[in-house]
Every structure is written in structure tokens, then in C-alpha cells.
Amino acid sequence: MVTRPWTRFYRPDAAAGELTFPEVPVYRLMEERAAANPDLPALGFFGQNLSYGELAAQVNRMANGFRSLGLKKGDRVMLMLPNCPAYVIAHYGALKAGGIVAQVNPLYVEREIIHIANDCEARFIVVLDMLYPKVKQALPETQIERVVIAELTGGAELAPDAVFLKQLLAEQPETEPAVDVNAHDVAVLQYTGGTTGLPKGA
Numbered sequence: 001m002v003t004r005p006w007t008r009f010y011r012p013d014a015a016a017g018e019l020t021f022p023e024v025p026v027y028r029l030m031e032e033r034a035a036a037n038p039d040l041p042a043l044g045f046f047g048q049n050l051s052y053g054e055l056a057a058q059v060n061r062m063a064n065g066f067r068s069l070g071l072k073k074g075d076r077v078m079l080m081l082p083n084c085p086a087y088v089i090a091h092y093g094a095l096k097a098g099g100i101v102a103q104v105n106p107l108y109v110e111r112e113i114i115h116i117a118n119d120c121e122a123r124f125i126v127v128l129d130m131l132y133p134k135v136k137q138a139l140p141e142t143q144i145e146r147v148v149i150a151e152l153t154g155g156a157e158l159a160p161d162a163v164f165l166k167q168l169l170a171e172q173p174e175t176e177p178a179v180d181v182n183a184h185d186v187a188v189l190q191y192t193g194g195t196t197g198l199p200k201g202a
Contacts, residue, residue: 022183023183023184024183025095025096025181025182025183025185025187026092026095026187027059027092027095027096027181030042030052030055030056030059030092031056031059033052034052034053034055034056035056037052038051038052038053038056039051039052039053040052042054042055042088043055043085043088045084045085050085055088055089055092057174058089058093058169059089059092059093059096060093060096060172060173060174060175060176060177061093061168061169061172061173061174062089062090062092062093062094062096062097062168062169062172063092063093063094063096063097063177063179064097064172064173064175064177065093065148065168065169065171065172066093066094066097066099066124067097067177067179068168068171068172069124069146069148069163069168070123070145070146071094071097071098071099071123071124072098073098073099073179073180073181073185074098074099074100074186075098075099075100075123075124076099076100076101076102076120076121076122076123076124076189077090077094077099077100077101077102077122077123077124077125077126078101078102078103078104078113078116078117078120078122078124078125078126078127078144079091079094079101079102079103079104079125079126080104080105080106080108080113080125080126080127080128080131080135081106081126081127081128081150082106082128084128084150084152086126086128086150086165089165089169090126090148090150090165094124094126095181095187096177096179096181097177097179098179098180098181098185099124100120100185100186100187100188100189101187101188101189102116102120102122102188102189102191102201103188103190103191104116104125104191106128106131108134109134110134110137110138111138112194112199113134113135113138113142114138114141114142115198115199116191116199116201117138117142117143117144118141118142118143119198119199119200119201120189120201121143122142122143122144123143123144123145123146124144124145124146124147124148125144125146125147125148126147126148126149126150126165127147127148127149127150128149128150128152129149129150129151129152129153129154129156130152130153130156132147132149132156132162135147136159139161144161145161146161146162146163147159147161147162147163148162148163148164148165148168149162149163149164149165150165151164151165151166189201189202190202
């Protein structure tokens with residue numbers, strides 16, 4: 001019998017039994033909310049809101065964008081972004097395209113970017129424009145093939161391997177990508193802080 005001594009600290013009205021979760025891909029939870037409440041705000045950023053319906057459409061565009069860049073199921077997609085709409089769109093879009101997300105601390109320097117890119121065998125990276133110079137320096141020592149730049153400040157110069165996120169989204173349809181993703185596929189490789197050695201993906 002499983003004992004849960006911590007439940008004695010729960011409020012009287014708090015559930016202490018088994019929790020059940022639907023066996024669906026993570027992005028499906030967002031889509032269900034969008035279908036139920038398409039007009040409710042999902043994201044707010046610098047005074048601008050994105051509704052759930054708009055978010056779901058952008059995620060489809062992002063997934064199709066990744067597929068157009070050559071992403072195949074199981075490919076690793078690094079995200080080097082702060083808390084912003086581009087992060088949410090790229091995260092769900094990568095999962096819906098069949099990718100596996102590897103998150104990268106925006107404060108990391110070139111050697112740390114190189115380590116994570118090579119450790120997870122990333123083929124793609126989505127990066128904030130002001131962080132792109134670090135990524136550009138790291139690219140020759142990685143297997144990354146395509147870079148997607150999310151503009152916040154503007155002024156980033158594109159290299160041959162790069163495309164702007166806004167442009168990629170504008171060129172893609174809002175239709176469902178034809179990818180078979182299930183609840184048991186790996187969604188994220190979360191890297192440790194590396195305080196006692198090199199970061200490790202979990």
C-alpha cells in the first residue's frame with residue numbers, strides 16, 4: 001500500500017486521491033482550450049494580447065514551418081528565448097511537428113550552446129535576435145542546420161542558414177500538419193544547470 005504522509009497538510013476540501021491525466025500530446029491540451037474558448041486571451045506581452053484561437057493558428061503555422069525547413073519526427077529543436085510569445089509558439093509548434101524541444105538558457109555563452117547542441121544532436125534552433133550573434137559563432141562546431149530568429153529589437157542580419165520567425169509564420173498555412181505524435185513520444189530534453197559538471201539532458 002502506498003502511503004502519502006504529506007496529505008495530512010492538505011486543506012479539508014483538497015483531493016488526496018490518485019490523479020489521472022489524459023494520454024494525449026502536450027500541445028493537445030492547448031488546442032482543447034482554444035476550441036472551448038477561442039476568444040479568451042492566452043498570452044499578453046507588452047500590452048498586446050494573443051487569444052487562444054490565434055495561438056492555436058500560430059502553432060499550426062509554426063509546425064508547418066518547421067516541416068518546410070526539413071524537420072522530421074524526433075529531430076531536436078533548441079529554444080534560446082526568454083518569456084515571450086515566440087517561445088510558446090515555437091515550443092508547441094516544434095512538438096506538433098514531431099520535434100523534441102531542448103531548452104537553452106538565454107544567458108549561455110558559445111561553449112555552453114555548443115555542448116547542448118552536440119549533446120542532444122540538435123538540427124534546429126529558435127533564438128532571439130539579440131542572442132543570434134552568440135549562436136552564429138557557435139554554429140560551425142554544431143550539427144545545427146537551420147536557425148529561426150525571433151525579432152524583438154530588430155536589426156539582425158540573416159545568414160544563409162537563418163530565417164525570421166515572422167516571415168516563416170506568414171508563409172505557412174493554418175492547417176494541421178500531417179504528423180503522428182502520441183502521448184508517449186519524448187517532448188522535452190530539459191538540461192540541468194551544470195553546477196557540478198556539464199549540463200545533462202533529462
